[in-house]
Amino acid sequence: MARPHCCRxxxxxxxxxxxxxxxxxxxxxxEIAMTLDEFEAVRLADLEGLYQEMAAEKMGVxxxxxxRIVDAAHRKIAEAIVNGKALKIEGGPVxxxxxxxxxxxxxxxxxxxxxxxxxxxxxxRTAEEQPxxxxxxxxxxxxxxx
Numbered sequence: 001m002a003r004p005h006c007c008r009x010x011x012x013x014x015x016x017x018x019x020x021x022x023x024x025x026x027x028x029x030x031e032i033a034m035t036l037d038e039f040e041a042v043r044l045a046d047l048e049g050l051y052q053e054m055a056a057e058k059m060g061v062x063x064x065x066x067x068r069i070v071d072a073a074h075r076k077i078a079e080a081i082v083n084g085k086a087l088k089i090e091g092g093p094v095x096x097x098x099x100x101x102x103x104x105x106x107x108x109x110x111x112x113x114x115x116x117x118x119x120x121x122x123x124x125r126t127a128e129e130q131p132x133x134x135x136x137x138x139x140x141x142x143x144x145x146x
Contacts, residue, residue, distance in 0.1 A: 008069075008092075009060045010040040020086035030085045035092025038073035045070050 013036065020026055037059065044055035056066035080087040101108050104120030115121070 007060075008037040008040070009058065010036050011043075011058075014039055014089050017090055018086055018088050019080070021084045024084070026086055030083075031088050032076050032080050032085050033091070034073060034076050034087055034089045036089065037092045038069055038076065039089045041066060041070040042073045042077070 018026065020029055040059060041055065044050045044058060045052065048055075050058070052066050052070070053063050055070075056063045059066060059069075061069070077087065079085060100115075102115040102118060102120045105115065105118045107115060107117045109116055
């Protein structure tokens with residue numbers, strides 16, 4: 001039995017979840033599914049220009065895992081462009097709910113950065129500030145698969 005994926009941290013979802021060639025109705029196109037962690041890997045590596053080690057740390061995965069994720073994403077993007085297919089971005093083993101602490105009332109929550117209690121300013125907690133998981137390691141994702 002394969003080991004379950006640990007959730008990967010992503011900073012958000014894409015502005016548009018489907019990209020397709022112009023002038024062709026989506027219902028007539030074959031579709032390629034890209035996961036949110038693959039989208040995040042491309043964003044970190046190609047848009048932000050981070051080295052794989054730093055990008056892997058931001059996503060909460062090893063460098064070799066990051067490399068596999070970004071390679072899969074590049075293949076999917078290339079296939080969509082070369083073969084004129086729609087690219088749909090959704091799902092995957094991700095954790096996109098950042099942990100926050102309010103600078104005004106000190107309450108903590110997961111989710112959007114606005115404090116649900118007092119509507120104050122939030123400070124996002126880093127991985128080092130997260131409590132350790134049940135194995136004693138710093139929690140990378142919050143998914144419970146650790």
